[in-house]
């Protein structure tokens with residue numbers, strides 16, 4: 079095998095849940111989630127080494143826009159005695175190195191799944207002592223712009239911050255990262271085909287109608303594997319709190335989403351993780367989530383405005399679920415007038431779902447002609463608010479409003495782009511910015 083220069087790149091979009099916050103946690107309800115043109119990119123390179131080892135290989139991951147964001151792992155084999163093995167991932171703890179639960183969980187689960195689907199290729203990494211180098215880059219809209227970066231004109235700006243302290247805008251960085259990392263690993267190890275993640279698949283895919291001229295059975299199967307792996311890894315790393323709408327949007331694009339049965343993603347106590355993954359890989363089990371493709375109609379634009387604050391979704395979700403358990407009757411009252419009721423749920427559960435500052439901002443936005451709908455997406459709080467507008471004209475009026483009356487608010491500059499996870503061709507203009515980062519790692 080000649081793995082020299084073998085590079086795989088994929089990307090997955092951020093999202094805004096514009097209808098169904100909290101309700102979508104319950105499988106009886108749907109949510110409308112819009113995928114955005116802001117993406118997380120993951121590039122993987124195989125790096126053959128002089129020192130050959132049959133026992134292990136290394137993985138080095140660099141998220142170069144953050145401080146202290148480089149992680150190194152070894153992969154070894156746990157021999158099962160019958161010639162079979164399970165890959166075992168361990169972090170190499172250099173002095174001052176941090177942990178990244180999302181990345182570690184994805185690598186761990188993906189390697190176990192790859193072992194089931196392409197054991198020969200995985201074995202070659204051990205025999206030939208080939209390392210994997212991984213570079214991560216996020217579009218700038220995932221994070222509030224810092225004063226010093228406002229005038230920079232780069233595709234992937236440095237945040238000058240650690241991942242822990244960065245101001246997120248609420249576009250779902252972990253779901254986009256997990257999806258793009260799973261996709262790049264599955265593509266690199268030839269578990270799924272790049273044809274299943276090509277841009278062309280989205281052309282004409284309007285209002286749920288998919289292209290008739292393509293064989294979509296492989297596409298469906300490959301995306302289902304990616305969906306299961308990403309949902310499993312994200313759910314494990316995040317502590318099993320989310321509905322999975324963000325991962326589904328990162329894979330399938332804008333959609334009406336119904337969640338999977340939560341228990342299906344938890345291995346039974348007598349089952350090891352590797353066997354659990356095998357059940358989904360060999361098709362004997364499937365997630366029962368539903369994703370119906372839709373798109374924002376022509377002439378409408380989804381705009382996001384950042385308030386430079388951000389919120390902790392898992393802790394808000396925990397409190398709302400506690401409130402719902404103790405006071406279930408209130409929910410029936412609350413599902414009708416979405417905005418008012420979400421604000422009320424927040425007050426009853428003691429979390430700022432639509433805090434007064436956000437209400438004032440949203441009320442002012444809605445008064446501008448051409449703004450059809452505005453609100454706090456998803457779990458609400460201080461994440462970027464959304465405005466659905468007719469034609470692009472109201473954008474200038476909205477920007478004027480922010481400048482005059484809400485000086486901490488900025489147009490994030492992203493909008494809907496109904497595509498999900500994509501295989502990235504190396505001719506794309508920004509790819510050289512990613513490839514440059516590999517030379518730093520070798």
Ligand SMILES: Nc1ncnc2c1ncn2[C@@H]1O[C@H](COP(=O)(O)OP(=O)(O)O)[C@@H](O)[C@H]1O
Pocket residue numbers: 118141147178179180181214215216241242246248249250251252253255391
């Ligand atoms: N670009 C990135 N590089 C490395 N890790 C990332 C990146 N983006 C997100 N993550 C991981 O996701 C975590 C953030 O997840 P979370 O707090 O759930 O935010 P979000 O709501 O944006 O998904 C980070 O702490 C980190 O572990």
Ligand SMILES: C[C@@](O)(CCOP(=O)(O)OP(=O)(O)O)CC(=O)O
Pocket residue numbers: 094095098099100101102103248249250251319320321322323324390391392395455456457458461
């Ligand atoms: C409450 C929710 O229904 C919606 C949360 O939506 P957000 O868009 O706020 O999510 P994060 O990106 O994780 O912050 C929880 C869920 O469905 O997972």
